[in-house]
Amino acid sequence: MARTIGVLAMEHVAVGVVDGDRIAGKVQVFPEKGGEDSLRDVPGDEIAEIIRRQVRLVSEGSDPAALGVGIPGVIRDGVVAESPNLQQLKGLALQSTLAAAFPATAVRILNDADTIAAGIAATRGELDRLVRVWTLGTGVGYGRYPEGQGIGEGGHCVVTLDPKERYCGCGGVGHLEGIMGHRAMRLRFLDLEPEEIFENARQGDERCREFVKLWHRALAGATATSIHLDGPGKFYITGPNARFVDTALLNLTLQEMVKMSPLQGSFLEVLETSDAIAIIGAAVSAARTRAA
Numbered sequence: 001m002a003r004t005i006g007v008l009a010m011e012h013v014a015v016g017v018v019d020g021d022r023i024a025g026k027v028q029v030f031p032e033k034g035g036e037d038s039l040r041d042v043p044g045d046e047i048a049e050i051i052r053r054q055v056r057l058v059s060e061g062s063d064p065a066a067l068g069v070g071i072p073g074v075i076r077d078g079v080v081a082e083s084p085n086l087q088q089l090k091g092l093a094l095q096s097t098l099a100a101a102f103p104a105t106a107v108r109i110l111n112d113a114d115t116i117a118a119g120i121a122a123t124r125g126e127l128d129r130l131v132r133v134w135t136l137g138t139g140v141g142y143g144r145y146p147e148g149q150g151i152g153e154g155g156h157c158v159v160t161l162d163p164k165e166r167y168c169g170c171g172g173v174g175h176l177e178g179i180m181g182h183r184a185m186r187l188r189f190l191d192l193e194p195e196e197i198f199e200n201a202r203q204g205d206e207r208c209r210e211f212v213k214l215w216h217r218a219l220a221g222a223t224a225t226s227i228h229l230d231g232p233g234k235f236y237i238t239g240p241n242a243r244f245v246d247t248a249l250l251n252l253t254l255q256e257m258v259k260m261s262p263l264q265g266s267f268l269e270v271l272e273t274s275d276a277i278a279i280i281g282a283a284v285s286a287a288r289t290r291a292a
């Protein structure tokens with residue numbers, strides 16, 4: 001039987017067969033023993049080839065019915081239009097490459113954070129609701145299910161008018177990622193790793209405490225912007241740096257920023273996710289496209 005397959009290409013390429021809202025069998029990861037940034041120096045065409053090979057492996061001979069791929073960056077018509085944290089992907093026509101390799105397959109390319117939002121919606125029975133997610137890692141991703149018509153680069157929304165705030169990976173001034181991104185934190189505190197910044201703040205270090213406050217205000221501000229544009233609802237926070245989030249402080253700050261009564265009732269929740277969630281989300285989105 002033709003399968004539905006989901007792929008996440010972020011720190012590595014992870015591929016799985018999806019049955020309904022769960023993974024059937026085992027998730028294939030390439031490279032098997034990669035570090036966190038094992039795709040950083042791999043050219044875009046080669047990443048496409050790795051995806052093709054891994055999909056071929058798990059589909060066991062027959063073309064999958066639907067194939068969804070989550071990848072970081074701005075995705076337009078199946079092409080990676082921009083990818084600040086994996087720049088070699090820029091211009092990669094992933095959809096047409098994979099559609100040529102699997103002619104009988106409905107191929108769908110999505111932003112990686114959108115696949116996580118779709119995966120959360122699918123696995124928590126929230127496919128009938130608006131689900132938004134912030135992913136905190138090297139950069140900051142913003143995902144939405146159902147996928148919006150827009151660009152969806154919420155990680156780059158402007159949260160400060162201070163012209164000195166220029167640590168964002170995209171080069172833009174005042175961006176959320178320029179405060180919250182792992183890379184941006186290392187650039188700001190050249191002498192401290194992000195873990196040490198949060199630890200020092202707990203110990204009472206003034207500079208670190210001020211920054212941790214700013215870090216939470218930035219996320220609350222970006223969330224408030226999303227609420228004012230798109231309505232209230234539930235926001236999930238995930239990714240490796242979600243461990244730094246003080247949920248109580250964040251929700252309190254958000255309440256101070258959203259005061260109109262029809263927009264109340266939103267809240268943020270930290271949720272640990274895995275490759276499996278994104279794989280399920282990519283597959284569910286591709287299967288829904290096929291059915292539509």
Ligand SMILES: [Zn+2]
Pocket residue numbers: 155156168169170171172175177178
């Ligand atoms: Zn930016």
